[in-house]
Amino acid sequence: MELHIWPSDFGLPTIDVSSLQFLACSKMCASPVRVVQSARPWRSPNGELPMVAQIDGNAKPVTDFEKFVDILKKCGQDVVIDADLTTIERAQLDAFSCYLHHNLYPAVLHTFWADELNYNTVTQYWYASHLHFPYNLYYLEKRKKKALRMLGGKNDTEILKDAFMALNTLSTKLGDNKFFCGNKPTSLDALVFGYLAPLLRVPLPNDRLQVQLSACPNLVRFVETVSSIYLPLSEEELKRQQSNRKMWQSRISKAKADKEAAKTTEETSEAMADEPPMRDAILFTIGALALSLVFAIHTGLIQVSVEEEIAE
Amino acid sequence: MQKNDQALMYDFADCLAVQTFLRMTSLPFNVRQRPNVDFISPDGVIPLLKINKTLITGFNAIVDFVHKKGVTLTSHLSETQVADMRANISMIEHLLTTVEMFVLWKHDETYDKVTKLRYGSVYHWPLSSVLPFLKRRKVLEELADKDWDAKTMDEVGEQADKVFRALSAQLGTQKYLTGDLPTEADALLFGHMYTLITVRLPLTNITNILKKYSNLIEFTKRVEQQYFKQ
Numbered sequence: 001m002e003l004h005i006w007p008s009d010f011g012l013p014t015i016d017v018s019s020l021q022f023l024a025c026s027k028m029c030a031s032p033v034r035v036v037q038s039a040r041p042w043r044s045p046n047g048e049l050p051m052v053a054q055i056d057g058n059a060k061p062v063t064d065f066e067k068f069v070d071i072l073k074k075c076g077q078d079v080v081i082d083a084d085l086t087t088i089e090r091a092q093l094d095a096f097s098c099y100l101h102h103n104l105y106p107a108v109l110h111t112f113w114a115d116e117l118n119y120n121t122v123t124q125y126w127y128a129s130h131l132h133f134p135y136n137l138y139y140l141e142k143r144k145k146k147a148l149r150m151l152g153g154k155n156d157t158e159i160l161k162d163a164f165m166a167l168n169t170l171s172t173k174l175g176d177n178k179f180f181c182g183n184k185p186t187s188l189d190a191l192v193f194g195y196l197a198p199l200l201r202v203p204l205p206n207d208r209l210q211v212q213l214s215a216c217p218n219l220v221r222f223v224e225t226v227s228s229i230y231l232p233l234s235e236e237e238l239k240r241q242q243s244n245r246k247m248w249q250s251r252i253s254k255a256k257a258d259k260e261a262a263k264t265t266e267e268t269s270e271a272m273a274d275e276p277p278m279r280d281a282i283l284f285t286i287g288a289l290a291l292s293l294v295f296a297i298h299t300g301l302i303q304v305s306v307e308e309e310i311a312e
Numbered sequence: 313m314q315k316n317d318q319a320l321m322y323d324f325a326d327c328l329a330v331q332t333f334l335r336m337t338s339l340p341f342n343v344r345q346r347p348n349v350d351f352i353s354p355d356g357v358i359p360l361l362k363i364n365k366t367l368i369t370g371f372n373a374i375v376d377f378v379h380k381k382g383v384t385l386t387s388h389l390s391e392t393q394v395a396d397m398r399a400n401i402s403m404i405e406h407l408l409t410t411v412e413m414f415v416l417w418k419h420d421e422t423y424d425k426v427t428k429l430r431y432g433s434v435y436h437w438p439l440s441s442v443l444p445f446l447k448r449r450k451v452l453e454e455l456a457d458k459d460w461d462a463k464t465m466d467e468v469g470e471q472a473d474k475v476f477r478a479l480s481a482q483l484g485t486q487k488y489l490t491g492d493l494p495t496e497a498d499a500l501l502f503g504h505m506y507t508l509i510t511v512r513l514p515l516t517n518i519t520n521i522l523k524k525y526s527n528l529i530e531f532t533k534r535v536e537q538q539y540f541k542q
Contacts, residue, residue, distance in 0.1 A: 046459070064459075087477075087481040088481050088482060088484075090478070090481070091477065091478035091479070091480075091481035091482050092396055092399065092478075092482070094403065094474055094475075094477075094478040095396070095399035095400050095402070095403045095478055095482075096399045098399070098402055098403040098406060098407050099398060099399040099402040099403065101406075102402050102405075102406050103402065146457070149457050150457060153355070165398075169394075169395040169398055169399075170395075172391040172392060172395055173392060173395045175392075
């Protein structure tokens with residue numbers, strides 16, 4: 001089996017949410033799957049990474065997380081994921097994965113794809129520099145549109161409110177445990193890790209969700225544990241990412257500065273904004289009055305009264 | 313809510329869930345059936361609750377609203393139980409509703425024989441054939457965005473089975489999902505189960521899957537006895 005995922009960066013083994021979920025899940029059950037870092041999403045049947053190519057050439061590549069978990073269960077490894085769960089735990093696991101997909105995932109999508117500042121500073125630049133020229137425009141546009149459609153008509157505050165609630169729910173559910181179902185990792189842990197790790201590691205100029213997440217120390221600890229046990233990075237990768245870090249930091253501080261500047265100019269322009277309409281209105285009134293006066297005099301409307309005054 | 317002969321499976325289920333919830337909290341309310349409820353609701357979501365001049369749409373918003381007024385069914389639960397309950401609600405609300413939507417709008421025979429007629433029943437020709445067509449296009453787009461358009465009927469059945477299995481396991485032999493007292497998750501569960509059991513569709517596989525889980529069916533009968541027998 002080959003698992004194709006997006007390349008690594010920012011101290012993460014891969015930058016994308018679902019790529020992380022696939023990778024974490026395969027590492028948790030020590031599956032011998034070969035991990036390929038790829039930037040060629042067009043080879044997958046639905047045009048998205050991650051994709052799992054099977055060994056026998058005829059089988060269709062898998063892009064669905066549940067199907068991937070099924071394959072992992074069946075491939076005869078020593079460690080079978082989700083094997084020791086009771087029926088009730090399994091039921092709760094299904095319910096939670098659905099809950100997270102509808103309450104937390106939209107906020108993650110919003111943070112990376114719908115928030116203009118984050119998108120322009122980080123997401124767009126990252127994907128554009130990893131894909132080649134004409135294709136990257138098409139791919140970014142396609143993926144952004146899809147993200148926006150998935151967010152639907154909800155506004156920012158609703159999405160964030162749902163996500164804050166989901167984070168709190170997760171935090172109470174985790175408690176002081178090492179993983180969500182006791183001491184052994186499950187596919188739910190892989191899912192949660194996928195949603196949370198990019199929020200923690202990728203530096204972003206608009207970071208409301210990140211701040212909220214850092215306020216749940218047990219979730220932060222959970223992400224650290226999973227990444228240090230199952231997804232340690234190699235020396236080379238760390239070095240390469242280190243070299244890029246300065247560039248990213250300068251981009252982000254620049255974006256933040258731009259944001260501040262835009263805010264202050266907006267405020268000052270708002271203060272200024274009141275004046276021109278008022279001045280314009282006065283000028284317009286004076287002009288209009290003058291014109292009608294000239295017109296009235298010209299047609300002789302006022303002349304009559306003037307003559308009367310003189311006569312008296 | 314919509315008229316009984318117009319409402320589609322998932323809309324009917326949500327309306328029933330709200331009624332059950334309000335009965336569980338023993339708040340007084342009147343049910344009004346309106347053929348144009350789609351257009352009364354500001355965001356197209358039904359059911360809607362009208363209190364004086366306030367309109368509240370959707371099951372979750374109604375539960376939230378009632379909660380803010382100080383009436384709640386979850387005060388006896390621990391935080392973890394509330395977390396589980398929220399997860400259950402979300403599973404019924406999203407996964408099960410998507411399954412129902414898929415059956416009603418994507419399956420050709422069901423659409424021709426049931427959905428089209430029901431949805432168009434309150435309009436005159438030509439609206440009665442144009443509006444269902446437009447609605448179908450919209451729903452199919454929604455399904456495509458969820459990556460559901462390529463699913464086969466069997467895969468959809470598996471998803472439904474997953475929901476029923478999860479809920480059935482959590483219900484076990486208890487009276488309600490979280491023990492002896494009802495919560496809003498029970499109201500929503502009852503709404504959907506009752507609808508699935510009583511609905512008549514050309515396609516019976518979802519109902520057949522449900523029949524495997526006898527405790528869910530008993531639960532539905534029990535809630536019906538308790539809250540809807542007068």
